Amino acid sequence: MTRQEKGPDRHDKTDNTSETRPALNDWGIPDWRDEETYGDVKKWTLDRWRWEFFRRREDLRKFFDDRAKAQYRSNQAMKNAPNIASSSFEGLPSEPGFGVSSPDCADLFGYISVPNPRIGNQPSGIIKPLANYQSFKITDGGRIPKDYIYDEGDFNKWYCVPQRQDMSATRKPSITSERKTGLSAVPFRYFPVALKKHELAINFDINKPIDQQVKEAREILISIQLERHGKALQVRRHTKKWLSYLRTLDAREAGASWSEISTLHPESQQTDQTGRDKWNQARSLCFNL
Incomplete structure (x- = not known):
């Protein structure tokens, strides 16, 4: 372990209630042998719990480290570029709130961007899972789909055009007779929705x-779920066990034996088998919380 600043989270002063606590390791992880080093976990939100498990993933840590320098340079370039309004984070990669991203970031981790996994106490916005920003995909009949443009000869006839560069104008451009070739007309209010199984x-x-x-929608959803799965699925969160699971992950990372982990x-x-089983259960929360 590398000795660093005191406290359960070097960026969370509210948790630093004792000057005698063991130091964090290189990944900002407390000493698993002392429950108090984790701070007041009763104040943690569900998003914070999720982040605490996710930031212990090797792939997430590598994702951040591989991109942090390039992301920082990009943020600085955007900040200093003339005539460009940028909302890029202006701080350092070592500061709370700095995040890195990629086109597959949401698919890999469920976040818009991944903050520094060495820091537990992140701003609430950056550790909010993408799915929580909008629980439902909305197709609004009061808005025209981006991929649709109208027939210049008949405003009620619309065509789906894949070239998004045509959508840059404020007003939807009309479609010429030449471009109708190979395209199928669709009703004015036809809104395709891409659905997974x-x-x-x-x-x-x-x-x-x-x-x-x-x-009525709830009844329909439940009936279909019962038909597909044979039961109504519910989220069962054993939050009282989560701290023990975090300590289990940290203990194994620190080199503790299965027998030592079982004491948690x-x-x-x-038994050793208990230690293995609890580690596997804790490990699953790093991917499915």
Whole structure:
């Protein structure tokens, strides 16, 4: 371990209640042998818990380190570029709030950008999973799809055009007779929705009362879930065990034996197999919380 600043999170002064706590390791992880070094976990949000598990993943750590320098240079270039309004983070990679991204960032980790995994106490916005920003995919009948342009001879005839460069104008350009070749006309209010095998789409009418529509939609969703899975799926979060699971991950990373890890779970048999099983359960939370 490398001795660093005192406290459960060097960036969370509210947790630094003791000057005698062991130092964090190179990844900002507390000493697994002392529960108090983790700070007041009762104040952690669900997003913070998720981040604490995710920041212990090797692939996430490598993802950040591989991109941090380039992302910092890009942020600085955007900040200093004339006539460009930039919202890029202006701080250093070692500071809370700095994040790196890539086209597959959301698919890999569920975040818009990945902050420094050495820091637990990150701003709430950057550790909010992308799925939580909008739980549902919305197709709005009051807006024209980006890929659609109209027939200049008949405004009620529309065509789906894949070239997005045509969509740069404020007003949708019309489609010429030459460009109609190979394209199929679609109804004015045709809105395609790309669905995965486990997804379905339900229409809601905002001109009608919402409560009854939501009730009916819920019944439909549950009935289909029962049909597909044989049961209604529920999220079961054993939050009381999460601290023990974090300590389990940290213990194994620090070189603790399976037998030592089993002592973190006094409700179970104190065996090597218990240590392995609890580590596997903790490891799964790093990917599925």
